[in-house]
Amino acid sequence: MSVKKINSPEFAEAIKSGVAVVDFNATWCGPCRMLGPVLEELSEEMAGKVSFYAVDVDDNQDLAMEYGISSIPYVAVFKDGQKVDEQVGFVPKPAIQAFIERNL
Amino acid sequence: MEGRYDVAIIGTGPAGVSAAITAKVRNKSVLLIGSADISDKVAKAHSIRNYPGLPDIAGSELAAKLQEHLRQMEIEITDRKVTMVYAMGDYYSLQIDQEFIEATSVILAIGVSFGKPLPGEDENLGRGVSYCATCDGALYRGKEAVIVGYAPKEEADARFLSELADKVTYIPVYKKDEMPADPAQLFPGIGNIEVVIAKPAAIEKRDGKMVLTTDQGEIISDGIFLLRESVSPGKLVPGLELDGNHVKVDRGMAANLPGLFAAGDITGTPYQYIKAAGEGNVAALSAVSYIDSRK
Numbered sequence: 001m002s003v004k005k006i007n008s009p010e011f012a013e014a015i016k017s018g019v020a021v022v023d024f025n026a027t028w029c030g031p032c033r034m035l036g037p038v039l040e041e042l043s044e045e046m047a048g049k050v051s052f053y054a055v056d057v058d059d060n061q062d063l064a065m066e067y068g069i070s071s072i073p074y075v076a077v078f079k080d081g082q083k084v085d086e087q088v089g090f091v092p093k094p095a096i097q098a099f100i101e102r103n104l
Numbered sequence: 105m106e107g108r109y110d111v112a113i114i115g116t117g118p119a120g121v122s123a124a125i126t127a128k129v130r131n132k133s134v135l136l137i138g139s140a141d142i143s144d145k146v147a148k149a150h151s152i153r154n155y156p157g158l159p160d161i162a163g164s165e166l167a168a169k170l171q172e173h174l175r176q177m178e179i180e181i182t183d184r185k186v187t188m189v190y191a192m193g194d195y196y197s198l199q200i201d202q203e204f205i206e207a208t209s210v211i212l213a214i215g216v217s218f219g220k221p222l223p224g225e226d227e228n229l230g231r232g233v234s235y236c237a238t239c240d241g242a243l244y245r246g247k248e249a250v251i252v253g254y255a256p257k258e259e260a261d262a263r264f265l266s267e268l269a270d271k272v273t274y275i276p277v278y279k280k281d282e283m284p285a286d287p288a289q290l291f292p293g294i295g296n297i298e299v300v301i302a303k304p305a306a307i308e309k310r311d312g313k314m315v316l317t318t319d320q321g322e323i324i325s326d327g328i329f330l331l332r333e334s335v336s337p338g339k340l341v342p343g344l345e346l347d348g349n350h351v352k353v354d355r356g357m358a359a360n361l362p363g364l365f366a367a368g369d370i371t372g373t374p375y376q377y378i379k380a381a382g383e384g385n386v387a388a389l390s391a392v393s394y395i396d397s398r399k
Binding site: 026028029030031033034037038057058061064068069070071072074088089090091092093094095 | 187188190191192193197199202204229230231232234238239240242243244245312326327342343361
């Protein structure tokens with residue numbers, strides 16, 4: 001497994017069932033560049049339990065608007081299509097892992 | 105230097121300088137970041153009477169001696185501002201503007217100059233409050249934003265944001281002698297920046313909008329940027345454990361994140377130059393052990 005880059009048209013289908021972690025980011029965002037590899041690692045370690053996606057907010061301003069995102073990286077956990085938790089900004093791997101696990 | 109430093113030291117007061125000297129003595133590659141003229145808190149001290157070997161020395165003289173010591177050891181000061189320190193697992197990444205520099209270990213020696221956050225600031229950080237206009241600016245396309253600038257150099261960020269946002273309200277809260285004589289002339293030719301002279305007091309979210317309360321009334325916008333000279337250590341290093349306003353450390357100056365150490369005023373009172381210098385030495389030796397244990 002790895003983090004799959006998706007855009008608005010695929011979004012609803014991607015998060016529809018099970019647990020999905022979505023990393024809203026942008027190419028110019030420093031903390032996003034640091035968090036990306038961490039999520040990539042977690043997507044391997046948590047394969048089968050959680051699906052990982054990445055959304056570029058510049059290319060998908062409608063999604064950024066819909067979820068009221070005013071700061072990135074913004075990581076949201078979805079359960080069967082519903083957003084259940086969010087985490088804004090960079091956090092080290094053990095913290096982001098705990099954040100995802102408590103939403104399983 | 106290309107590649108990864110053994111130790112990055114942030115801060116050029118007695119703690120940072122002492123740490124840099126010890127790390128260099130122990131033959132580690134050192135990146136020392138901070139004010140090139142030594143932390144100005146040192147120079148401001150009228151007289152220091154308890155620094156062994158330097159009886160009754162003026163702060164400015166101590167600063168000069170610290171600089172001389174760095175010169176002798178061939179340690180350069182990198183005079184740039186670290187925006188964030190990221191714990192990447194087996195190394196640290198320091199963001200300096202849009203550049204990333206890697207180090208195996210980090211010593212925080214940044215002192216305690218940061219002020220208290222505004223009421224409502226911490227709760228809304230990342231949800232309408234931001235510290236970085238160049239980082240989050242693109243999310244304010246077509247929106248209204250407030251910038252509170254704590255130094256004249258932040259005016260550049262107001263110009264940047266004005267290219268994206270519909271409207272920018274700029275509040276300069278500079279030192280007295282830096283305040284603009286004619287606020288209306290701060291941004292000539294830019295129609296969508298309004299300069300307001302006011303003292304920010306609190307932040308709250310109301311009906312999806314951000315409300316900044318000031319002594320001149322409320323200013324309502326989509327987002328508030330607070331551009332300060334220095335931020336608290338918990339915001340500089342995500343995941344860092346604090347003890348009140350200070351970094352929580354053990355006797356070896358180790359913080360909760362492996363490979364991260366702190367020294368000087370940032371670890372708590374007493375705020376003394378000699379205590380800072382001593383802690384810098386301990387932190388550097390701990391960093392050396394940490395680095396060696398990983399090879």
